[in-house]
Amino acid sequence: MPNLQRVLSNMDLAYDWRFDVDGDGEYQALTDGLLIIRYLFGLKGATLINGAIGQWATRTTAADIETFLYGLIDTNHLLDIDDNGSQDALSDGLLLLRWMFGLNGTALTNGAIGAGAKRTDPSAIASFIRIHHYADQMGTFDRALIKTPMPAVEGVVNTILIVN
Numbered sequence: 157m158p159n160l161q162r163v164l165s166n167m168d169l170a171y172d173w174r175f176d177v178d179g180d181g182e183y184q185a186l187t188d189g190l191l192i193i194r195y196l197f198g199l200k201g202a203t204l205i206n207g208a209i210g211q212w213a214t215r216t217t218a219a220d221i222e223t224f225l226y227g228l229i230d231t232n233h234l235l236d237i238d239d240n241g242s243q244d245a246l247s248d249g250l251l252l253l254r255w256m257f258g259l260n261g262t263a264l265t266n267g268a269i270g271a272g273a274k275r276t277d278p279s280a281i282a283s284f285i286r287i288h289h290y291a292d293q294m295g296t297f298d299r300a301l302i303k304t305p306m307p308a309v310e311g312v313v314n315t316i317l318i319v320n
């Protein structure tokens with residue numbers, strides 16, 4: 157019998173959490189945020205992932221994490237949060253990490269806007285992160301809709317497990 161929490165976690169993955177680097181269905185500053193900022197610093201292998209993989213992670217090896225981050229950052233360039241044309245640890249990475257910690261306003265952006273940035277307003281920065289973080293194939297949606305307790309969904313999952 158699969159662990160229900162794990163099943164629900166994997167269901168969340170269907171929504172394409174773009175910054176859920178370790179693939180556990182959640183975004184966390186001290187796992188996903190840390191992995192992103194370390195990667196932007198150029199760390200690879202064990203120094204990239206040590207202590208930064210969540211308990212329910214589906215990407216657990218340095219190779220898995222590097223492949224995911226390569227797609228996110230090197231291929232799709234989704235981490236130029238301040239829109240200055242480059243993806244940097246101490247601006248873009250820090251902005252994302254602070255956002256994951258729940259900071260907003262100037263606490264989000266102070267000292268973390270890169271030279272030549274075109275996106276500098278805290279609310280514009282937060283909106284950009286939200287849009288990319290919550291995007292799924294159908295556009296954008298409110299994370300609260302599916303991250304609140306889901307008794308109805310648990311019922312469906314239990315039904316599926318019993319039927320199958």
Ligand SMILES: [Ca+2]
Nearest residue numbers: 176178180182
């Ligand atoms: Ca995660």
Ligand SMILES: [Ca+2]
Nearest residue numbers: 236238240242
């Ligand atoms: Ca940037």
